[in-house]
Amino acid sequence: MAILLPAAIVEALVLNEGDDVEVVIAGAHELHIKKKLTGRALLDRLRQYRGRLPADFTFNRDDANRVTYGIREQSSGAIPSVR
Numbered sequence: 001m002a003i004l005l006p007a008a009i010v011e012a013l014v015l016n017e018g019d020d021v022e023v024v025i026a027g028a029h030e031l032h033i034k035k036k037l038t039g040r041a042l043l044d045r046l047r048q049y050r051g052r053l054p055a056d057f058t059f060n061r062d063d064a065n066r067v068t069y070g071i072r073e074q075s076s077g078a079i080p081s082v083r
Contacts, residue, residue, distance in 0.1 A: 009033060
């Protein structure tokens with residue numbers, strides 16, 4: 001869908017024709033508009049966290065899911081269920 005934005009908003013967000021924007025309803029008479037980041041911009045933001053974990057850190061997906069989602073282990077070999 002295409003929307004028309006006032007020139008002041010286009011200039012403030014440094015928008016170009018065809019750029020993706022996110023519009024969120026913030027109240028009865030209020031919208032929040034922000035420019036969506038490109039894939040390259042997202043990667044650049046993630047790179048700022050590079051090297052912030054201890055050198056001996058290893059990620060274990062199973063442990064992370066147990067903690068985050070409260071997954072119970074089952075001895076039957078069935079797919080774990082979420083509480």
